[in-house]
Amino acid sequence: MLSRTADCLFWLGRYTERAANVARGLSVTLRMASLSSELGAELDAWRSLLVASGCAPGFDAKHAETTQENVVDFLVRDPDNLSGIIPCFAAARHNARTVRTALTVDMWGALNDTWNQIRAAEFQGEKLPGFLEWVRERVLLFNGAAQDTMLRGEPWLFVQLGTALERADNTARLLDVKHDLLGPGSQGTVAYGQWQAILQSVSALRAYHWVYRDRLEAKRIAELLILRPELPRSLVACFGRVLEVLERIAAGQGGRRGECHRLAGELHARLAYGRIGDILEGGLHAFLTDMIGRTARLGAEIEAFYIRP
Amino acid sequence: MRAFDEMRQGPEGPVRGAYAEVAAWLARTPAHELEAKRAEAELLFRRIGITFAVYGEGGDPERLIPFDIIPRILGRGEWERLSAGLAQRVRALNAFLADCYGPQEMLKAGRIPARLVTGNELFRPEMLGFTPPGGVYTHIAGIDLVRTGPDEFYVLEDNARTPSGVSYMLENREAMLRLFPKLVARHRLLPVNRYPEDLLATLKAAAPERAGPDPTVVVLTPGSFNSAYYEHCFLADEMGVEVVEGADLFVENEVVFMRTTAGPRRVDVIYRRIDDDFLDPLAFRPDSMLGVPGLMAAYRAGNVALCNAPGCGIADDKAVYPYVPEMIRFYLGEEPKLANVPTYLCEREEDRAYVLAHLDELVVKLAQGSGGYGMMIGPHATAAERAEFAARIRARPADYIAQPTLALSTVPTLCASGIAPRHVDLRPFVLSTKDEVRIVPGGLTRVALREGSLVVNSSQGGGTKDTWVLESDPGQGGVAC
Numbered sequence: 094m095l096s097r098t099a100d101c102l103f104w105l106g107r108y109t110e111r112a113a114n115v116a117r118g119l120s121v122t123l124r125m126a127s128l129s130s131e132l133g134a135e136l137d138a139w140r141s142l143l144v145a146s147g148c149a150p151g152f153d154a155k156h157a158e159t160t161q162e163n164v165v166d167f168l169v170r171d172p173d174n175l176s177g178i179i180p181c182f183a184a185a186r187h188n189a190r191t192v193r194t195a196l197t198v199d200m201w202g203a204l205n206d207t208w209n210q211i212r213a214a215e216f217q218g219e220k221l222p223g224f225l226e227w228v229r230e231r232v233l234l235f236n237g238a239a240q241d242t243m244l245r246g247e248p249w250l251f252v253q254l255g256t257a258l259e260r261a262d263n264t265a266r267l268l269d270v271k272h273d274l275l276g277p278g279s280q281g282t283v284a285y286g287q288w289q290a291i292l293q294s295v296s297a298l299r300a301y302h303w304v305y306r307d308r309l310e311a312k313r314i315a316e317l318l319i320l321r322p323e324l325p326r327s328l329v330a331c332f333g334r335v336l337e338v339l340e341r342i343a344a345g346q347g348g349r350r351g352e353c354h355r356l357a358g359e360l361h362a363r364l365a366y367g368r369i370g371d372i373l374e375g376g377l378h379a380f381l382t383d384m385i386g387r388t389a390r391l392g393a394e395i396e397a398f399y400i401r402p
Numbered sequence: 403m404r405a406f407d408e409m410r411q412g413p414e415g416p417v418r419g420a421y422a423e424v425a426a427w428l429a430r431t432p433a434h435e436l437e438a439k440r441a442e443a444e445l446l447f448r449r450i451g452i453t454f455a456v457y458g459e460g461g462d463p464e465r466l467i468p469f470d471i472i473p474r475i476l477g478r479g480e481w482e483r484l485s486a487g488l489a490q491r492v493r494a495l496n497a498f499l500a501d502c503y504g505p506q507e508m509l510k511a512g513r514i515p516a517r518l519v520t521g522n523e524l525f526r527p528e529m530l531g532f533t534p535p536g537g538v539y540t541h542i543a544g545i546d547l548v549r550t551g552p553d554e555f556y557v558l559e560d561n562a563r564t565p566s567g568v569s570y571m572l573e574n575r576e577a578m579l580r581l582f583p584k585l586v587a588r589h590r591l592l593p594v595n596r597y598p599e600d601l602l603a604t605l606k607a608a609a610p611e612r613a614g615p616d617p618t619v620v621v622l623t624p625g626s627f628n629s630a631y632y633e634h635c636f637l638a639d640e641m642g643v644e645v646v647e648g649a650d651l652f653v654e655n656e657v658v659f660m661r662t663t664a665g666p667r668r669v670d671v672i673y674r675r676i677d678d679d680f681l682d683p684l685a686f687r688p689d690s691m692l693g694v695p696g697l698m699a700a701y702r703a704g705n706v707a708l709c710n711a712p713g714c715g716i717a718d719d720k721a722v723y724p725y726v727p728e729m730i731r732f733y734l735g736e737e738p739k740l741a742n743v744p745t746y747l748c749e750r751e752e753d754r755a756y757v758l759a760h761l762d763e764l765v766v767k768l769a770q771g772s773g774g775y776g777m778m779i780g781p782h783a784t785a786a787e788r789a790e791f792a793a794r795i796r797a798r799p800a801d802y803i804a805q806p807t808l809a810l811s812t813v814p815t816l817c818a819s820g821i822a823p824r825h826v827d828l829r830p831f832v833l834s835t836k837d838e839v840r841i842v843p844g845g846l847t848r849v850a851l852r853e854g855s856l857v858v859n860s861s862q863g864g865g866t867k868d869t870w871v872l873e874s875d876p877g878q879g880g881v882a883c
Contacts (some may be wrong), residue, residue, distance in 0.1 A: 096661040097650050191626045194639035202449060209448070247663060346664045399663045 094247040098195050100400045101188040102248055106255025108188070109204075112181035113232035114263040115168055116225045118142050121294040123221060126161065128286060139164040145270035148176055162217060169216050169224075178228055182208055195248040199238035207231040247342060254338045254395065261331035262388045267294060268318055269381040275311045276377060288314055295326040315377060316369040328384065329364035335391070336361045342399075353394035360387055405809040406551045407823050408474065418552075419876030420475040423588050428472070433820060436471065439581055440816055443469050446577055468865035469574060471581065474813045474826055474847040481592075481843055481871045484547065484555060484830070487740030489839040490730060492543050492832045495562055495717045497733035499539035502716055503529040508732050514725045522722070524715025524770070526678060528685055532702050535610050536836030539711040542601070542673075543832045544568075544845075547740070549811040556743045556808065558827060560726065562718040563710060564675050567846040567866075568831050569633035572597060572640075574846075574868040590873035592843035598640035600833055600840045601673075605641075607835040608707040609670045617670035620660060621645045624676045624692045634675050648676075653696030656703040671707045672697075678712045720803050721747060721769040743808065749800040757804040758795065761788045764804040765856075766795070779856055781807050810856055813867065815849055825850045827858050828869065844869035 122142040126135035140159050143149040148167065151174055156163045169178045186208045189196055216224040236256070243249040268275065274287050288309045292298040297317060304321060305313050319328045336357040343350045372380050409421040417425040428436075447466050476484075501508050502519050503526075509516045519525060544565025546558040575594050579586055602619065609617035623634040625647050638645035650660050651669065659666035674681065680690040685698035700706045716722060724745045727738040746753035746764070757764060761780050768776040778791045795802045812823035830845030847867040848858035858864040 094663045095644055095646060095650050096663055097647065098644075099663045187626070190631075193632075193635045194645060198450075205449065251663075342663070349664065402661070402665075 094195075094251075096400050096402070098192045099247065099251045100396070101192040102195060102251040103255040103395070103400070105185050105188045105192075106252040106257075107259040108181045108185035108255075109232050109235050110256045110259040110263070111176060112178045112185070113229050114259070115146060115176065115178050115181070116228040116232075117294045117296075118146060118267070119165065119168060120222070120225045120229075121290045123161075123225075124293070125286065125290050136160070141270050142168070145266050146176060147266065148174060165217060165221060179211055182211055192248075197238065197242040199242045200235060203231065203235040203238045207235075247345065250338050250342050250345075251399075254335060254342075257331050257334040257338065258388065258392055258395075260326055261328055261335065262385065264295060264318055264326050264328055264331065265381050265384045265388065267291065268315070269378065269385065272377045272381060275315045276373070280311075284311070285309060291318075295324075297324055297326065300324055312369060312373065315373065319372065320364060320367055320369055322365075329361070332357065332361040332364055339395075351394070351398035353391060353398050356387070356391050356394055360384075360391065405823070405825065406549065406554075406811045408549070408811050408813045408826075420477045420872055422876060423585070424473065424475065427585055428814065428821060436816055436821075439471050443471055443577055443581055446580065447573070450573070467570065468851060469577060470815050470824075470849055470851075470865050470867045471578075472814050472816055472821070473578060473868045473870045474828075474849075475589075475870045475872065476844065477872055477875045478592075479875045483739070485841045485843075487555075487738070488545050488830055488832050488841055490734065490736060490739050491545060491557065491560070491726065492540065492834055492839060494726065494729040494733050495543065495560060496537075496539055496834060498729045499562075499711070499714060499717050500533070500537050501733070503531075503539075503713060504533070508729065511732070513728050513732050514722070518719070518722055518725070519716055522716050522719060524678075524713070524719055526713035526715075528698060528702075529711065529713040534711045535608055535704070535707055538608060538834050538836055540714045540717060541604050541608055541709040541711075541834055543710075543834070544829045545832060547828045547830070548743075548808055549826075549828075550808050551811075555740060557726070557740050558743060559720065559723060560718040561829075562714040564677065565829070565831065566630040566633055566675075567829055567848075568597060569636040570866050571831070571842070571844065571846045571869065572636075574866055578868045589870060592871045592873055594842050594844055597831070597842045598637060600842065601637065602641040602643070604833040604835055604840070605671050605673050605707075605709055607837075608709050610704050610707055612705075613670035618668060619643045619671040619673065620651075620669055622651070622672050622674040622676060623647060624680070628675075630675065637673075648680075648690075648692045648694050651694045651697070653694060653700050656696070656700045656705055658694070658697065658700050658706045669706060671709065673709050678715065681708070681712060719770060720745075720767060721749075721800070723803075743805045746804045748795050748802040748804065753804075754795065754799055757802075758792055761792060763807060765807050766791050766802055766804045769801055769803050777857070779807060782854075782856075807856070810850075813847070813849065815851070815865075815867075817851065817853075822853065824853070825856050825858065826867065843871035 119142070122138050125138045136159055139161055143152050143164060146168065152164070152167050155173065156167065167174050167177065171177055172180055174180060175184070186204050189201060189204050193201065214224055239249070239252055268291070271287060271291055274284050288311065289298060291314060292301050295318065301309065301314070301317055304317060304323065317324055317327065321327050322329050322333060324330060339354050339357050343354060408418065409425060410417045444466065447469060498508065508514055509519055540562040542565060544561040544567065546561065547555055548558045549555050571594060605619045606617055619641070620643055621634050621638040623631060623645055625631065628634070635645050644660065646660055652659055652661065658669045658672070660669050676692050679687045680692040682693045682695060682697040683690045684695050698712070701708050724742065724747065727742055730736055730738045746757050748754045748757055757766070764780045766778045766780070778787060780788065810825040810827065813826050814821050815824035817824070826847050826849045828845050828847050830841055833840040847869040849865045849867055850856055850858045851863060851865045
């Protein structure tokens with residue numbers, strides 16, 4: 094496959110996943126903000142969403158005040174924010190159009206219809222919950238179309254690679270912004286609400302109960318989201334998927350491998366054989382910062398090996 | 403000026419045989435049903451993403467070329483005559499190109515002025531003394547035809563470089579099959595869907611000999627901002643080959659490679675949809691970001707084929723066009739089967755005098771323009787516009803040609819006010835290898851949607867129609883409806 098095609102497909106996977114992740118983040122923040130009892134606490138929720146998504150510096154450059162409306166506008170519409178929902182769809186559609194022939198009609202249709210509708214969509218105030226739900230559904234539709242209709246060749250693998258890597262990055266960032274709530278000794282009703290929110294944002298609240306059959310606890314939440322392979326958005330599951338995909342690409346090319354394969358293997362092994370006690374002991378924040386850095390390095394190594402040799 | 407309508411003469415006149423079924427269908431289908439189908443067609447095209455990009459004019463850059471749901475129909479006999487004329491014409495164009503970049507016999511014989519050829523800015527001296535594999539230059543040509551009467555067809559212009567529009571020909575047929583399966587089934591149509599296969603065979607036949615039986619073919623596009631990008635992808639997809647941009651290719655030791663996830667892969671044939679000027683910054687425009695440095699050297703070394711060959715512009719230049727009938731006589735020893743539109747070259751003194759005196763009757767065009775830009779239709783122009791063109795012609799006579807304003811034939815078209823006649827042209831696509839010429843029956847019918855307009859170009863608000871060639875000639879005589 095052309096390197097440029099691989100580039101477009103990899104980022105197509107990343108952008109669509111990012112759009113859904115921003116929508117998830119917004120949904121949960123909206124919920125937390127409306128539940129918060131203390132005056133001003135809801136603004137903290139919006140603030141921490143900006144930090145989690147890595148969008149705080151860009152936001153502060155444009156807005157003096159952190160309000161719900163400002164944050165929503167920045168994370169949904171603002172063309173200057175390349176991680177916003179609409180800019181992500183714009184970039185995803187641009188990539189899809191560039192490599193139109195590598196996609197199936199259903200994948201293109203899912204994206205193109207989304208793009209045709211999203212430009213006129215209303216998303217402020219009362220419209221926000223419905224809009225965010227719709228965004229998540231559109232990405233599920235796109236992922237389903239890819240899953241159901243794409244030939245299992247390199248194009249498919251590069252989309253999967255982008256999706257899995259972006260998802261890993263999102264889970265790590267989400268945990269990191271709440272790391273103090275998951276540390277030892279954290280409890281109380283405020284913390285409980287926050288824990289629920291973290292789990293909801295990765296669609297894992299029910300999963301928690303199925304896995305642990307017990308009340309919420311900081312250590313278990315960290316374990317579920319980092320080390321449990323059953324949860325499709327846990328770090329270990331995401332890196333397992335990255336490694337599996339990279340190995341399948343290598344197998345299709347007669348075993349040609351590079352630094353990205355080694356790094357993915359190392360990252361996955363660390364998680365697959367890691368223990369939550371050790372991670373918490375060393376400090377959750379330090380661990381997650383390291384993971385976010387390594388995820389970025391892995392992305393760069395993948396590009397260096399397959400896309401821009 | 404009354405135009406020839408391809409379905410019927412006058413609202414109560416007899417229907418021509420080929421249109422019998424369609425006329426009956428139009429007569430019995432209520433207007434709102436046709437309108438609903440038209441809306442459905444638009445949704446279909448928008449959904450597939452068949453858009454035509456127009457940048458720098460404001461508005462949505464991704465525009466749909468309006469599709470008209472009423473087909474344009476040719477009988478088998480009409481098509482046979484046209485296709486024989488098209489094959490003849492393209493054979494002559496290829497012979498002319500081989501001659502211009504070779505022995506230049508037609509020039510030496512004084513049958514065409516040398517300055518129109520070697521002095522033409524589209525002439526590529528880089529092509530002198532080099533023969534492409536098989537001696538073919540324009541592998542894919544689009545010949546624009548217009549009609550003024552039952553048997554009067556004219557060639558309006560030749561497109562020997564990178565003609566576009568063939569994807570619309572194919573998608574229009576698909577759309578008709580989806581929207582009107584019953585209507586299509588009541589006709590026996592010659593199929594168009596072999597085109598991608600024929601194109602691939604044509605490209606493979608152009609490969610350098612050393613490439614073997616299964617050469618690697620790619621489509622080279624300027625990128626997703628190009629107006630015809632959809633078509634580049636569509637054709638690549640239909641042929642099962644890669645669509646590449648300049649940056650995807652590189653040249654090493656005069657061999658062309660593409661960058662793939664599994665490392666470099668050798669390329670044998672490039673169906674290039676970028677202009678000569680941008681092909682290779684080392685050979686042509688040094689500021690080109692679209693091309694591939696070293697490509698011309700690889701081409702001249704015989705390591706890669708370019709389709710079409712560089713330098714084909716001298717064959718489709720509007721100032722050279724009046725000499726095409728002469729080319730047919732000179733190279734093939736035959737009389738032209740398809741007529742030219744009489745053309746005045748403003749650089750000839752007597753032609754210029756005639757043009758300036760008859761500006762209100764003539765169409766004036768730039769000799770090297772395309773897409774309907776830089777054009778004036780005398781009978782529709784204001785006095786001020788005519789004065790402006792007169793001044794331009796006097797200032798740069800060699801840049802302009804003029805032709806009589808033809809009463810282009812019309813075909814019924816669904817407009818806001820209902821069904822009305824609109825002017826059409828036809829662009830068939832002609833594929834050439836050293837052994838044969840292939841033409842898919844029909845081509846792209848373009849229609850001027852504004853009442854009375856003669857400009858069919860999509861960049862000027864033109865639309866398209868599906869073009870049907872019937873498997874057999876219909877019975878003569880009209881059908882009363």
